[in-house]
Amino acid sequence: MDRARIGVDFNELDTPMPISKTDEVIDSDGNKIMLSEGMPIFIYEEDYDEFDRRDYLIADGIAVRNPNKTSVAKWCCQIDEHGIRHESDAPEFYLPKLTADEKRQIIYSKMEERILKIGQRNNIIVQGALETYIKFLKRIDEGKL
Numbered sequence: 001m002d003r004a005r006i007g008v009d010f011n012e013l014d015t016p017m018p019i020s021k022t023d024e025v026i027d028s029d030g031n032k033i034m035l036s037e038g039m040p041i042f043i044y045e046e047d048y049d050e051f052d053r054r055d056y057l058i059a060d061g062i063a064v065r066n067p068n069k070t071s072v073a074k075w076c077c078q079i080d081e082h083g084i085r086h087e088s089d090a091p092e093f094y095l096p097k098l099t100a101d102e103k104r105q106i107i108y109s110k111m112e113e114r115i116l117k118i119g120q121r122n123n124i125i126v127q128g129a130l131e132t133y134i135k136f137l138k139r140i141d142e143g144k145l
Helices: 100-120 124-141
Strands: 017-020 024-026 032-034 040-045 057-065 075-079
Touching: 017 024, 017 040, 017 057, 040 075, 100 124
Parallel strands: none
Antiparallel strands: 017 075, 024 032, 040 057, 057 075
């Protein structure tokens, strides 16, 4: 991550974004932060790209007392004009490129996981279709199709 940030749940999508029930929060580096009105804060939530590599959702803003009196959160983040974005959107962010083989292996693993999950729900038709799909992909990769 580009800097220590306060963990949030971006699924809440409230404006401003709730960050804490108390005056103190712990950032991603384990530092205690005493919140005060107008202080700059940096927030994040764990996220992953299509190949399961970590790519945090991040946002910057200022701390504000929660204007919603019915909310349990005491403090919120008023997100700045850059909004919520992936860390990889920054020009200086470096995420190593994957080879075609690495991508293929990741896709195979993900599909096999899905087959196992589907199999646990006894959906034999979908399970068979996914297994067939994997067989075709492997045959294509081996040059047999």
